[in-house]
Amino acid sequence: MVPLSLTKSGEKVVVRSICGTGHLAKTLGQLGIIIGIELTIIQKAKESVIVRIGESRYALGAGAASMVLVEPRK
Amino acid sequence: MKDIRILFAGNPNVGKTTLFNSICGVHQHTGNYPGVTVEIKTGKRQINGHSIIVSDLPGTYSLSAFTPDEQVARDALLSSGPDVVIQIIDATNIERNLFLTTQLMEIGLPMVIALNMCDLADEQGMTIDADCLERNLKIPVVRIVARKGEGVEELIKTIIQVSTHKTPAVHRAVEYPHSVTSHISEIGNYLSAHASLLGSLSPHYAAIRLMEGDEHLEKMLHEKGCTIPFIDTTDPAERDGIAEDILLARYKISEEITTCSVQCSMGRVMPGDLIDQVLTHRLFGIPIFLSCMWFAFQLTFSASNPFIVGIEYIFGYFTELMNSVDMDPLIRSFLSDGVIGGVGSVLVFVPSIFVMFLLLSILEDTGYLARAAFVMDRLMHSVGLHGRSFIPFLIGFGCNVPAIMATRTLQSRADRIITIITIPFMSCAARLPVYVLFAGVFFGAAAGNVIFFLYVLGIVVAILSALIFRRLVFKDEPSPFIMELPPYRKPSGFAAAVHMWFKGREYLKRAGLVIFGGVIVVWALATLPAGVEYGSADSLVGIIGQVFQPVFAPLGFNWQLVVGLIFGFIAKEVVVGSLGTLYGGEEMLESSLAADPTLHPIIALAYMVFVLLYLPCVAALGVIRQEMGTWKWTGIAIGWGIFVAYVFAFIIVHVGSLFIGA
Amino acid sequence: MNNTTYPHQYLYGWTGIVTLTTGIAGIISIREGAGIGTGLFIPDIPGGCILLLIAALFATAVIKGRTDRPGWISFSYIGALLLVVFAGCAILVETGNFLTLIMEGEEAHLLTIVSSSFIWAAILAIPLLAGVSKLLYGCSCGGDCCE
Ligand SMILES: Nc1nc2c(ncn2[C@@H]2O[C@H](COP(=O)(O)OP(=O)(O)OP(=O)(O)O)[C@@H](O)[C@H]2O)c(=O)[nH]1
Numbered sequence A: 001m002v003p004l005s006l007t008k009s010g011e012k013v014v015v016r017s018i019c020g021t022g023h024l025a026k027t028l029g030q031l032g033i034i035i036g037i038e039l040t041i042i043q044k045a046k047e048s049v050i051v052r053i054g055e056s057r058y059a060l061g062a063g064a065a066s067m068v069l070v071e072p073r074k
Numbered sequence B: 001m002k003d004i005r006i007l008f009a010g011n012p013n014v015g016k017t018t019l020f021n022s023i024c025g026v027h028q029h030t031g032n033y034p035g036v037t038v039e040i041k042t043g044k045r046q047i048n049g050h051s052i053i054v055s056d057l058p059g060t061y062s063l064s065a066f067t068p069d070e071q072v073a074r075d076a077l078l079s080s081g082p083d084v085v086i087q088i089i090d091a092t093n094i095e096r097n098l099f100l101t102t103q104l105m106e107i108g109l110p111m112v113i114a115l116n117m118c119d120l121a122d123e124q125g126m127t128i129d130a131d132c133l134e135r136n137l138k139i140p141v142v143r144i145v146a147r148k149g150e151g152v153e154e155l156i157k158t159i160i161q162v163s164t165h166k167t168p169a170v171h172r173a174v175e176y177p178h179s180v181t182s183h184i185s186e187i188g189n190y191l192s193a194h195a196s197l198l199g200s201l202s203p204h205y206a207a208i209r210l211m212e213g214d215e216h217l218e219k220m221l222h223e224k225g226c227t228i229p230f231i232d233t234t235d236p237a238e239r240d241g242i243a244e245d246i247l248l249a250r251y252k253i254s255e256e257i258t259t260c261s262v263q264c265s266m267g268r269v270m271p272g273d274l275i276d277q278v279l280t281h282r283l284f285g286i287p288i289f290l291s292c293m294w295f296a297f298q299l300t301f302s303a304s305n306p307f308i309v310g311i312e313y314i315f316g317y318f319t320e321l322m323n324s325v326d327m328d329p330l331i332r333s334f335l336s337d338g339v340i341g342g343v344g345s346v347l348v349f350v351p352s353i354f355v356m357f358l359l360l361s362i363l364e365d366t367g368y369l370a371r372a373a374f375v376m377d378r379l380m381h382s383v384g385l386h387g388r389s390f391i392p393f394l395i396g397f398g399c400n401v402p403a404i405m406a407t408r409t410l411q412s413r414a415d416r417i418i419t420i421i422t423i424p425f426m427s428c429a430a431r432l433p434v435y436v437l438f439a440g441v442f443f444g445a446a447a448g449n450v451i452f453f454l455y456v457l458g459i460v461v462a463i464l465s466a467l468i469f470r471r472l473v474f475k476d477e478p479s480p481f482i483m484e485l486p487p488y489r490k491p492s493g494f495a496a497a498v499h500m501w502f503k504g505r506e507y508l509k510r511a512g513l514v515i516f517g518g519v520i521v522v523w524a525l526a527t528l529p530a531g532v533e534y535g536s537a538d539s540l541v542g543i544i545g546q547v548f549q550p551v552f553a554p555l556g557f558n559w560q561l562v563v564g565l566i567f568g569f570i571a572k573e574v575v576v577g578s579l580g581t582l583y584g585g586e587e588m589l590e591s592s593l594a595a596d597p598t599l600h601p602i603i604a605l606a607y608m609v610f611v612l613l614y615l616p617c618v619a620a621l622g623v624i625r626q627e628m629g630t631w632k633w634t635g636i637a638i639g640w641g642i643f644v645a646y647v648f649a650f651i652i653v654h655v656g657s658l659f660i661g662a
Numbered sequence C: 001m002n003n004t005t006y007p008h009q010y011l012y013g014w015t016g017i018v019t020l021t022t023g024i025a026g027i028i029s030i031r032e033g034a035g036i037g038t039g040l041f042i043p044d045i046p047g048g049c050i051l052l053l054i055a056a057l058f059a060t061a062v063i064k065g066r067t068d069r070p071g072w073i074s075f076s077y078i079g080a081l082l083l084v085v086f087a088g089c090a091i092l093v094e095t096g097n098f099l100t101l102i103m104e105g106e107e108a109h110l111l112t113i114v115s116s117s118f119i120w121a122a123i124l125a126i127p128l129l130a131g132v133s134k135l136l137y138g139c140s141c142g143g144d145c146c147e
């Protein structure tokens, strides 16, 4: 498991865990970034990422990206 | 017939405001990024003897409401008791949108779903079975294309039908796992005994909201002295687990319904993703954004120049016409000094302002704005600002008032306060006339560079202020950046022009009222007391100016400039308006400014910098107070602006005079 | 690079040519701005820098194109798009300046409208934009160019 901020552009990953609770985790949850969901990394700029889930694209800054732990999709 | 009150709810950027505009025939602001609408807008439509009162809400992903704009939406949905709730759903992204549907369904209000952007869904080769959606949700579904007005009449018919139903609305229920339902019924039973505390919420629904972690409701119940079993006794980890179960149950039903009703060719690469790889590139992202800004700046000034010259001709013609006609000197002075001198000096700059509105609206429609915020996030973060604050900043170049409102999309209060304090340093369109006038008179060919410098200075001061407040006052980090990126859309020239026209017309209306009013007051004060030489030091305005002038003496401003600053508080355009009145009219303004012995380029620069930084206008001040919520922070924001303006103008005058003296 | 089959081969080559011309246009603009040019083009240092930036985008496209075809498509598409849009802006700006001079009764040459180096660089990029945007949308509709 690695944080989203350490993935590479173009990778397809699966969310395994979301660190923290608080508002931030809930915000991620209501956007559909939940455990078991599949993400495509569209862009990686330093620690920030843009991910795609289905038809939505989300930009996550470094702080938010490091909270999402993912595994490469087999 | 009774009024039908309906609410437009839905995720951000699904076209709620577009539909609102098309139903009510108005022109509220729309844009292709989440968080355009941040307050409730209400409109009306008469049809077949029914009068429908529509409220357009800010977009929200869920009812949890972490930001002020989402709270506005949540409060309207939960406590305003509408007749029908219309959820607008983006047909290209049904699954995510259904998450909110599962929450709205539980409120128990009659609902209608408007499936918007069906044109895009068709284009992307998706087939959506609306009947299947309707059956599964037990909510009427109407396909619409809000931008073209397709399906809107049918939607209205359905709304009227639903609102006249006598039986209470029964929608599909979300199936929670047993661990959740047992708690819900336990809390629900307890709450039924306290139903009076819940307002219009049903105990069962309130129980679900509490389990989901609705802090607002929990706080409200606590304040009314109600202790809730389970919520108050269990440890947070277990509660989080339950909240998570509820979340998953909602996603499960959304997914289930989506799979059965939507067929599409998933898994393809979108052109938008490829474009994003370049526009948000680690190295190229910021330079690309800056070059776009550079051209926007060039267009604002050069492309509008011929129109400015044309308007100047027209006013010149009027002045001549007036001089050739015989009339009472007082009336002549009113027309030439007051109307043409004051209002004319401002109206001359309208073309630039129109071009700027046009460019901003194109920028908002393409979807690039949200990418720019992402690209800037790292930079913004390092100076203590939230990346999302970048959008209010850009809006602030048009007008500070909507920009300050737009801070409602930020989660943390510290982020909001810092952004509100720094927005007035973004040079709004109303300040432009001052720059163009002074830079043109005192800097000649270098005027363009001076104006560019002023814009940059505003940004630099904003950054410095953000750093100071973040480091010294709040001492925390900006909250992490999370934002949905809208799909790219080709901007429609027509839509942008319409948008520009309505924005510009609003500006002209303001010019007609506020600026005209302010200028008339200045003119009257310059004429009174009777018999005094117009605009001389003995007139009332001269006396006012001279009372305050000593304060500005270290900056070298003469009393006319000081009067401009004082009245500029009404609206920054009035700075130029009142100078036009005092300096002998639109035609004469430039030459008499140039001829004034008390003015030279350094003072002109200091004056422009002061106007850039000092006080926002009354309108902005009102909004700052409203959004800050306290006078304390409003006072700090204003005081900081005046302080910074004075310091910078002082430095410019004194450092500058060293050079001039040398 | 076995995947650059006809007609992409030519388009790819054209990207190389556009890289060169854009870069040269940028350098000319900067030289004019610094006062050591021919006087044929409008001096414009910021504009020159922007041209160099776009040339860098094209260069990236060329380098990426050797292994990663979507990378080539996206970089050359954005480069060409920016170039063409900016050239349009440049024409508007120069037209504005020209009309202002005329209206103020000063001397102005109609030719200044088209003497921004953006315009010349953009004309060469138009075929690239047309070709690549087809590929870009082809990609999105499940075409063969990706993966
Ligand atoms: N193609 C297409 N575009 C649409 C349609 N409806 C709205 N749009 C576009 O979608 C974008 C968002 O529209 P808005 O009306 O501002 O969205 P909103 O739901 O009010 O967004 P927020 O106020 O941010 O919550 C705009 O750029 C519209 O032009 C539609 O039916 N078809």
Ligand SMILES: [Mg+2]
Pocket: B016, B017, B018, B029, B030, B036, B037, B057, B058, B059
């Ligand atoms: Mg809206």
